[in-house]
Structures are given as C-alpha cells and as structure tokens.
Amino acid sequence: MSELQDLMLTGVCHHRQGDLPAAGRIYQQVIELDARHADAWHLSGLVAHQQGMTDRALECLDRAIRLRGHVADYHANRASVLMSVSQPHEAEVSCRRALKLQPDHALAWSVLGNALWLQHRNVESLEALVAATHADPRNAEAWTNLASVQLRLGKLDAALTNQDRALSLQPQQVQGLINRGAMLRHLGELSEARRTLEFVLRLQPDSCEAMVNLANVLRESGQLALAMDRLNRALELDPRRPTAWVAAGICYQEAHDIPRAIACFEEAIQYDPMNDNAWSDYLYALNLDAECSRQRMFDAHLQWAGLIPEDDRRPDDHSHLHAAGADKRLRIGYVSPDLYHHAMRGFVMPIFESYDRKRFEVYCYAEVLRPDATTQTQQKLVDGWRFTSGLSDEMLAGLIRQDEIDILVDLAGHTARNRLKVFAKRPAPVQASMLGYLNTTGLAHIDYVITDVDRDPPEDDQYYSEQVWRLPHGGCCWQPPKSTPELSPRDYDSARPIVFGSTHKPDKMSSQTLAMWAKLLAVTPDSRLLVFRNSLRDNLELQSLILQRLVEFGVEPQRVDFAWDDSGEHLTAYGAMDILLDAIPWGSGTTALEAMWMGVPTPTVRGDRPCGRATASALVRLGLDDLIARDADDYVQCVARLAADRSRLQSLSSQLRTMMACTICDPKPYIADLQDAYRQMWQASLQQQSCV
Numbered sequence: 001m002s003e004l005q006d007l008m009l010t011g012v013c014h015h016r017q018g019d020l021p022a023a024g025r026i027y028q029q030v031i032e033l034d035a036r037h038a039d040a041w042h043l044s045g046l047v048a049h050q051q052g053m054t055d056r057a058l059e060c061l062d063r064a065i066r067l068r069g070h071v072a073d074y075h076a077n078r079a080s081v082l083m084s085v086s087q088p089h090e091a092e093v094s095c096r097r098a099l100k101l102q103p104d105h106a107l108a109w110s111v112l113g114n115a116l117w118l119q120h121r122n123v124e125s126l127e128a129l130v131a132a133t134h135a136d137p138r139n140a141e142a143w144t145n146l147a148s149v150q151l152r153l154g155k156l157d158a159a160l161t162n163q164d165r166a167l168s169l170q171p172q173q174v175q176g177l178i179n180r181g182a183m184l185r186h187l188g189e190l191s192e193a194r195r196t197l198e199f200v201l202r203l204q205p206d207s208c209e210a211m212v213n214l215a216n217v218l219r220e221s222g223q224l225a226l227a228m229d230r231l232n233r234a235l236e237l238d239p240r241r242p243t244a245w246v247a248a249g250i251c252y253q254e255a256h257d258i259p260r261a262i263a264c265f266e267e268a269i270q271y272d273p274m275n276d277n278a279w280s281d282y283l284y285a286l287n288l289d290a291e292c293s294r295q296r297m298f299d300a301h302l303q304w305a306g307l308i309p310e311d312d313r314r315p316d317d318h319s320h321l322h323a324a325g326a327d328k329r330l331r332i333g334y335v336s337p338d339l340y341h342h343a344m345r346g347f348v349m350p351i352f353e354s355y356d357r358k359r360f361e362v363y364c365y366a367e368v369l370r371p372d373a374t375t376q377t378q379q380k381l382v383d384g385w386r387f388t389s390g391l392s393d394e395m396l397a398g399l400i401r402q403d404e405i406d407i408l409v410d411l412a413g414h415t416a417r418n419r420l421k422v423f424a425k426r427p428a429p430v431q432a433s434m435l436g437y438l439n440t441t442g443l444a445h446i447d448y449v450i451t452d453v454d455r456d457p458p459e460d461d462q463y464y465s466e467q468v469w470r471l472p473h474g475g476c477c478w479q480p481p482k483s484t485p486e487l488s489p490r491d492y493d494s495a496r497p498i499v500f501g502s503t504h505k506p507d508k509m510s511s512q513t514l515a516m517w518a519k520l521l522a523v524t525p526d527s528r529l530l531v532f533r534n535s536l537r538d539n540l541e542l543q544s545l546i547l548q549r550l551v552e553f554g555v556e557p558q559r560v561d562f563a564w565d566d567s568g569e570h571l572t573a574y575g576a577m578d579i580l581l582d583a584i585p586w587g588s589g590t591t592a593l594e595a596m597w598m599g600v601p602t603p604t605v606r607g608d609r610p611c612g613r614a615t616a617s618a619l620v621r622l623g624l625d626d627l628i629a630r631d632a633d634d635y636v637q638c639v640a641r642l643a644a645d646r647s648r649l650q651s652l653s654s655q656l657r658t659m660m661a662c663t664i665c666d667p668k669p670y671i672a673d674l675q676d677a678y679r680q681m682w683q684a685s686l687q688q689q690s691c692v
C-alpha cells in the first residue's frame with residue numbers, strides 16, 4: 001500500500017470516529033504530497049463543513065470538482081454545504097449536476113428536495129423527495145422531509161404515515177417527532193400531539209421548536225397559562241425566534257390583551273421582516289385594537305406591501321385579453337383559503353349559484369388544506385377549480401395567467417393562508433378584494449375593494465390603497481345554512497328576565513366591549529348574560545378569564561352563564577337569547593346575520609373602522625336604523641330601550657327572518673350589482689389600455 005493510500009485510510013478512520021482535527025491534518029498532508037488528490041480535497045471540504053468553516057469547505061469542494069468533475073458525490077456534498085448557509089438556488093444547481101452524473105443519487109435527490117422546499121416550489125420538492133426515498137428507503141431524514149412537504153401541501157394523512165415510517169427507522173429522531181406533533185395538531189389529535197411533543201422535550205429539554213409547537217397545542221386545548229409558560233421558556237432560550245413571538249401574540253390575543261399581542265407580532269417582524277404569518281397576525285390584530293387609528297392601520301398595511309421585492313411587483317401584458325373587447329364573456333377568478341365549511345360559505349354560495357353563465361365564467365383558486373362536503377358542492381357550481389396549497393406564488397400566478405382570468409378577486413385579505421402576494425405579480429388585468437377582510441390590503445396592484453356606503457363612507461377613501469367600489473344594495477349577500485332550525489315561539493312574559501347573548505370569538509371581547517356590557521347589565525338589573533361558544537367546552541380557564549374581567553367591571557358573577565353545544569351546532573343557542581350584544585371595535589359579521597335569521601335582534605355601535613360597521617350595514621338594509629348607536633353610552637341606552645319593549649321584541653322575533661329573506665338574503669339585487677361592477681371595471685381597464 002502506498003504512503004498516500006495509507007494516509008487516506010488513517011484520515012478516514014479518524015473522520016468516522018469524529019476526530020475532525022486529526023482527520024483534517026492528515027487530509028492536508030495528502031494534499032501537500034499530491035495537490036491533485038481530488039478525494040483529499042473533497043474530504044477536507046467535508047471536515048471544514050462539519051467544523052463550521054463554510055468558505056473553506058466550498059473552496060476545497062470546488063477544487064475537488066475541478067480535478068474530477070464527473071464524481072456525483074462531490075456535487076451533492078457541495079449542495080449540502082450551500083444549504084447550510086441558506087443558498088437554495090445554488091444548491092439546486094449542484095444537485096442537478098450530481099443527478100445528471102448519477103440519476104439515482106439519494107443524497108442529491110434529498111438535498112434537491114430541501115432546496116426546492118426553501119424556494120416554496122413545493123410540488124417539485126415533493127417529487128424530488130419521493131425520488132430520494134426510492135433511492136434510499138432507509139433514509140429516515142428523507143422520509144421526514146417528504147412528510148414536511150406533504151404537510152405544507154395539505155396532504156395530512158399521507159404526511160403522518162410517512163412521518164411514522166421515518167420514526168420506525170429512527171425512533172428518537174427529534175425533528176421527526178416535532179413534525180409528528182405538528183401533524184397531529186393539524187388533524188385535531190391534540191392529546192396525542194401533546195404526548196409526542198412532551199416526549200421530545202424529555203429527549204431534548206431545550207428544544208425551542210418543540211416548546212413552541214407544544215404551546216400551540218396547549219393553547220388550542222384551552223390551557224393559555226400553560227402555553228404562555230412554555231413560550232416564556234422558549235424565548236428565554238432564544239429571544240429572537242419569530243415563531244415563538246407569533247405564538248405568544250396569539251395567546252395574548254385570545255386572552256383579550258390586544259396591545260401585548262401586537263407587541264409580540266412586532267417583535268416577530270423585527271427578527272424576520274418577511275414573515276408572512278407574523279404580518280397577517282399583526283395587521284389583523286390592529287383591527288382589534290380600539291386605540292389604533294385608521295391612519296396607523298393604513299400605514300402598517302402599506303409598510304407590509306412595500307416589503308414585497310420589486311421583482312415580484314412587475315406589470316404584466318394582458319393585451320391578448322383586452323383584445324376580446326368590452327362585451328366578452330368575462331372570466332372571474334376567486335382566490336380564497338376558506339372554500340370549505342367556513343363562515344365564508346354563506347357569502348360565496350349566492351355568487352356561485354346565481355351568476356349569469358352566459359356573460360361570466362367563474363374559476364376558484366382554493367388554498368384549502370382539508371376539502372369537505374362544502375368544497376365538493378362549490379366545485380360543482382363553478383366552471384373551473386384549482387387547489388393551490390403548496391403552489392409557489394410564481395406557480396399560482398402562472399396558473400391564473402394560463403386560465404386567462406380577466407378579473408381576479410381576493411376573498412381573504414390579511415387572514416390566515418391568504419395569497420395576497422400573488423396579486424402583486426398582476427396575473428390578471430383587473431384585481432379586486434372583497435368580503436373576507438374589511439380593510440385595505442395595502443397593495444397598489446389590487447385595483448378595487450368592493451363594499452357599500454355604510455361600511456365604507458366616502459370620507460374614509462383616504463385609508464385605502466385601492467379604489468373603493470360601493471354596491472348600491474349592500475356589499476354582501478348571505479345564504480343561511482341549509483340545516484337552519486325552525487323558529488320556535490318565544491315567551492316574552494314580563495316576569496321573565498331578559499337574556500342578553502354573545503356568540504363572539506373571545507378575541508372580540510375587548511375591555512371596551514366588556515365595560516359596555518357591564519353598563520348595560522347595570523341599567524337592566526333583572527337581565528342576564530349568556531356567553532355561548534363551543535370553544536368554551538372544557539375550557540374553564542377561558543370561562544374564568546371572561547368572568548373575572550366582567551366582575552372587575554361590576555357584574556355580579558351569578559348573572560353570567562356559559563354554554564356550548566356538544567354536537568358542535570350553535571344556531572340553536574339563539575333560542576335562549578332575546579338580544580345579541582355587539583362588540584367593539586370589531587363588531588359582529590356573520591354572527592349578527594345568524595342571530596337575526598334566528599329571530600334575535602342585534603343592536604350595534606357604528607364603529608370607526610369597516611370591521612365595526614358590518615352590523616350597521618345589515619341593519620340599514622333591514623330598515624332598523626334606530627338600532628344603530630353613535631357610541632358605547634348611546635348603545636347602552638339603545639339596548640335598554642329595546643329590552644324594555646317586549647312587544648317589539650316579540651314582533652322582531654317573528655319578522656326578522658322574513659325581513660332578511662327579501663333583503664340581505666335575496667341574491668338577485670346583489671348579483672346584479674356585482675356583475676355590473678365587474679363589467680364597468682373591465683370597461684375601465686380597456687380604456688386604460690387604449691391610453692397606454
């Protein structure tokens with residue numbers, strides 16, 4: 001055996017035993033004896049990489065490749081080094097070179113899958129990781145990465161199956177166990193998710209990622225205090241972790257501490273300015289903050305939009321669509337994550353069922369993780385349907401261009417899983433936003449926001465980056481659930497106490513809201529308050545929190561009841577309420593419509609922001625303007641008067657459903673208004689194109 005071979009064997013032995021300094025010294029000796037020894041350069045690069053010396057690692061690997069560029073391992077390992085310093089584009093190039101040399105190279109496929117994952121090219125990533133598991137079925141890391149991509153794509157059952165396969169190969173793989181906990185949480189298996197993540201923390205007590213995931217599980221299980229304890233520990237270990245700050249913000253939001261929630265989201269954005277989840281949560285929370293001015297909200301939305309890279313905000317050529325003229329059959333595309341059994345169902349079903357199929361085509365771009373029966377119903381009603389989970393912004397924009405959409409409509413705004421950044425790529429000549437988010441998007445590339453004069457009076461146009469388009473018969477049409485219970489006769493005997501009700505999400509129960517309710521209960525001493533929410537089931541912590549804050553405002557605890565429906569239904573709850581109380585600054589939306597459909601009047605305060613005016617808009621359409629108060633004090637008097645007028649309550653109880661059926665729930669005027677708006681928007685686009 002030659003001296004060089006002997007040295008190389010000794011170096012590899014040290015390397016395998018983990019003695020990196022010794023291995024590195026021996027590889028260097030080989031290089032000094034033979035500067036063209038490619039394997040020595042290659043292994044020196046791996047040692048440097050393992051010691052955290054990335055520049056040195058790349059230098060050595062590049063030297064090895066120049067000497068023997070036909071060795072696939074060299075390119076694959078170079079890709080691994082590039083991935084360690086977050087250079088996925090360059091890593092992809094090296095992986096593809098390795099695969100050209102050796103098409104079944106397991107490491108190259110695995111690293112390529114991760115590189116594509118970081119570029120949000122999820123479909124391609126999935127294909128690469130499937131190839132990696134085929135090339136090396138015993139690679140636990142490849143199975144874990146495949147499961148992670150499937151989770152992002154919404155393939156939850158397949159993700160859990162493959163994650164379990166990874167763990168069968170490597171039972172104490174920490175990342176795999178963390179991923180399994182996240183998957184179980186998404187599947188609603190909270191108890192098993194908790195057990196899995198607690199096991200991770202026994203293996204690795206200082207795992208911030210596991211703590212954050214466990215905190216999310218605890219929060220969804222109704223254990224806010226314990227969730228915050230885990231998050232505080234995570235932030236002690238890593239104060240710059242954005243996911244921990246976001247999770248803490250959501251906890252504070254659910255505990256009604258909106259200022260602290262906003263501060264947490266701001267911390268997350270400070271450490272990761274391009275974190276879309278943090279921005280969505282932050283902008284959403286600003287709407288819940290009674291002290292936040294419209295100007296501050298507007299500026300924050302513009303700040304988010306300004307962070308989108310200039311390359312992603314380019315104009316597009318739609319002249320081929322404009323060439324068809326003003327009277328063409330317009331193709332409308334709706335983009336939404338909520339096309340399943342969600343509150344949005346009631347607002348989109350009238351559109352999907354009633355549009356003029358001779359003049360319009362409807363396409364849906366559904367960012368839906370778990371399609372259900374509602375999804376299937378909606379699919380059958382429209383001309384085209386695309387599931388978009390996992391598609392990059394570029395891929396989705398390309399799909400919309402391919403479908404030749406004339407008017408693209410966002411239905412989510414800054415709510416969870418929105419695809420607003422696709423609109424920045426201008427895939428359609430006309431773009432609008434409506435229904436899902438009652439505020440500006442901040443995007444200059446969205447041309448219109450579709451609303452009505454009661455939600456958005458003209459003096460508020462200054463707070464929109466879009467042109468405000470007001471529909472004359474109201475900004476929405478609502479279809480009640482098919483399974484709506486029949487109305488039951490109500491007893492308004494004067495001896496019975498009036499029951500005020502709330503079915504609001506807990507984060508809407510702001511201090512201003514609870515103080516207003518407390519004043520109302522004080523001036524109506526024989527009344528009671530029923531707080532109904534299915535999330536209150538088995539959640540004594542949340543019940544105690546709400547009750548404690550009401551008591552602090554002077555409410556006797558015995559006047560407050562909590563309830564939920566074990567079947568998951570909630571419309572039957574309105575049978576126990578006489579008047580639904582509204583919230584400030586973010587008032588009722590779907591909640592008010594459901595309550596009034598069930599015969600329960602819902603007085604409101606005309607708020608200082610669109611999300612505080614949805615109920616006022618509905619009441620105007622019903623001719624019940626007298627139930628709209630100017631401010632909180634006026635609201636207390638307004639509701640007290642209604643509570644004292646039992647004959648009117650009796651009348652409203654029996655008439656509200658009929659009143660709604662011929663106004664808010666009648667699709668004909670709304671669809672006519674909406675289609676006229678689309679046609680006028682299209683004509684304006686044609687005129688603009690002709691002036692270019």
